[in-house]
């Protein structure tokens with residue numbers, strides 16, 4: 001009996017995980033910003049990018065599609081907020097998807113939204129829908145692309161959240177985003193103990209006790225754009241000492257960007273330049289390994305290896321040596 005119950009539980013788990021998400025933009029989804037990127041400006045202050053941005057070829061009015069079958073849970077209208085016009089759906093596996101910067105809503109809900117706007121004005125409106133009122137089929141338009149809120153150009157901002165919207169997950173782990181051939185890893189510079197250097201593989205750089213405070217200016221270059229990484233793992237003499245992973249971010253850490261980015265980072269909607277901080281500064285759940293408190297006194301020379309993983313799970317390895325000065 002117990003065994004059958006276990007099998008039943010297993011089946012339920014499999015079914016719950018079986019929701020397949022599709023890209024909210026039809027055709028080949030071209031990503032223009034990745035999950036967890038640094039955002040430096042705007043009404044809500046420096047924050048993490050809690051979703052991915054998909055290109056609509058800078059066009060408004062492109063249908064933004066439900067990523068899976070789901071029920072409408074919320075519509076937001078607020079042009080002063082970062083997200084502008086927003087639709088949130090709830091799916092069978094209890095996850096929620098969010099679509100932002102919309103220029104228009106689906107015809108199915110548009111007249112209802114307009115009547116709410118005419119009654120309450122347009123300052124900030126949040127409409128929470130009763131459970132299971134409006135159903136959207138996977139691939140059905142929830143709205144149309146635009147640049148409401150803080151969007152430099154029309155595009156689709158897409159998020160995947162847990163049931164109570166306390167966590168955002170990297171949507172790139174849920175939908176298929178082909179790797180463009182021109183995507184390439186770029187390492188611009190590194191900083192050790194506040195000194196800036198050009199990165200040269202195998203080179204020796206000085207460090208001060210108790211340990212080198214390393215910051216890396218790295219990204220994936222894509223067309224004229226750069227996008228952020230998924231994970232950075234740092235090894236001292238082949239021992240993992242630090243691991244920053246952007247797989248999921250609690251919403252309460254929305255503004256906790258200085259835990260993993262240095263304040264040299266720039267993101268103003270037109271240029272992107274992120275400095276990853278590879279030492280503990282302030283607490284964050286994004287750091288999965290932190291061996292610094294138990295390092296003790298380091299040897300005079302330390303081989304540093306930093307494994308950088310991009311959003312397609314391709315790895316690039318940075319190697320250099322630090323020597324106590």
Ligand SMILES: [Zn+2]
Nearest residue numbers: 033052053157
């Ligand atoms: Zn975005």
